[in-house]
Amino acid sequence: MGLFGRRARRARPAGRRPPEVPDVEASRPVATEPLGASKLWSDGMGKVATRSVQALAVIALVGVLVFASTRLTLVVIPVLIALVLAAAISPLVSWLRRRGVRSILATWLALLALIAILAAVLWLVVRAVVDQWDELRRQALDGFDSLQTYVQDLPFQISSEQISSVRDSAVNFLQSSAVGSGALQGVSQTADFVAGFFIMVVVLFFFLKDGPAMWEFLLRPFDGEAYQRGRRVGAATIQTLGNYVRGTAIVAAVDAIGIGIGLAIVGVPLALPLSVLVFLLAFIPLVGATLAGILAALVALVAVGPVEALIVVAIVVGVNQLEGNFLQPIVMGRTLRLHPLVILFALTAGTVLVGITGAVLAVPIAASIWRAIQVWDGPDLPAKFARQKRVETV
Numbered sequence: 001m002g003l004f005g006r007r008a009r010r011a012r013p014a015g016r017r018p019p020e021v022p023d024v025e026a027s028r029p030v031a032t033e034p035l036g037a038s039k040l041w042s043d044g045m046g047k048v049a050t051r052s053v054q055a056l057a058v059i060a061l062v063g064v065l066v067f068a069s070t071r072l073t074l075v076v077i078p079v080l081i082a083l084v085l086a087a088a089i090s091p092l093v094s095w096l097r098r099r100g101v102r103s104i105l106a107t108w109l110a111l112l113a114l115i116a117i118l119a120a121v122l123w124l125v126v127r128a129v130v131d132q133w134d135e136l137r138r139q140a141l142d143g144f145d146s147l148q149t150y151v152q153d154l155p156f157q158i159s160s161e162q163i164s165s166v167r168d169s170a171v172n173f174l175q176s177s178a179v180g181s182g183a184l185q186g187v188s189q190t191a192d193f194v195a196g197f198f199i200m201v202v203v204l205f206f207f208l209k210d211g212p213a214m215w216e217f218l219l220r221p222f223d224g225e226a227y228q229r230g231r232r233v234g235a236a237t238i239q240t241l242g243n244y245v246r247g248t249a250i251v252a253a254v255d256a257i258g259i260g261i262g263l264a265i266v267g268v269p270l271a272l273p274l275s276v277l278v279f280l281l282a283f284i285p286l287v288g289a290t291l292a293g294i295l296a297a298l299v300a301l302v303a304v305g306p307v308e309a310l311i312v313v314a315i316v317v318g319v320n321q322l323e324g325n326f327l328q329p330i331v332m333g334r335t336l337r338l339h340p341l342v343i344l345f346a347l348t349a350g351t352v353l354v355g356i357t358g359a360v361l362a363v364p365i366a367a368s369i370w371r372a373i374q375v376w377d378g379p380d381l382p383a384k385f386a387r388q389k390r391v392e393t394v
Contacts, residue, residue: 070353074192077354078200080361085200086207087241088249089114093208107209115201125273211238232379233372240371244364251328252282255289255319259296262315266308268300284359285343289320338367 069076089110096106207214219230260275268274274296281288293316301309338346343363350362376383 066353073354074196075199077357077361078196079203080365081357082200082204082207084241084245084361084364085114085204086211087238088245090208090211090238090242103209107205110208111201111205114204121276125276229376232375236371236375237368240368241364244367247328248283251323252279254327255279255282255292255323258319258322259292259316262319263296263300263312266300266311266315267304268296268308268312269303270299274299284347284356285363286340286347289316289323293317293320338363338370342366 093106093110097103215234219227222230256275256279259278260271263271263274278292281292297309297312300312346362346366347359350358373386374382
């Protein structure tokens, strides 16, 4: 039998059929063209519509969350403030624990120290306002008389009758029922503030004492990479919030001390309360320092005169330049990795939704969200949509 010869066929047992050879072509799936409504969603416009519906669903969910947050501000705002403060002073609690202090005692020491500082600042402000209020009122009246003299020398005519009309309107407003209703509303807001403050203190205590345990409890449903991502996001968020608050507090303290010394040298009344106001407004990026400077200049203009007001403006501008060009880059570093336009949008949204508290909290929350995106897929690997895809040249 040669290489190409046929072999003799073996006899098959009776009753057995030869094995069937599978038809490969027949087993392949046949590409069917979508019919009816499915065809409408498979083309380009259908994909765009699908993404649009998904985007609308996400926007609706975010809108519901924002609406619920604005309705529950008495709970949401104290919790957010407690989270920010806990991130800022948690290193002190950790330091005390490393020195052998029990966890509960370290938490109480840090919390009482924070409350004592806030109470001391509030007492100083109230005491300074009470002591200098009579002088400020007298100087304000003198400044108003001087303002009337300046107004009479303007190119356009403003009569004394018009000035008296404005004054009478202000007096009538102060004696009207609107002031009474506003006072009642103020009492209600004061009660809400006290309730929110106590909620914030209680939540802050538990954040300082059991913060890591709480986060581990929230991460129980996750495992593997999702769990590691949750740990990265939590650590990055707390680190960003803490660095932002501590850095901003240092910068604000320097601003308040510098401007306060300048106001005291010029002789502006209520220099201490104005310095505290500078410190508080410094927590609002971009616009806080400007607002504080404008208010200090107005008080100087009414109380001591236009020349002193110009000196106050020069002091405020000098301190702000020192802060922006020297102090803030060193203290803040790369904590706030946001474009100024993003900061402006965050400030606007926070102010519209929650008011002045939203303006203070919007920027650190936005910075924390961006930092969480930066560690989403790894310690140095951002989420896919935020990664740099090419060399970006501008």
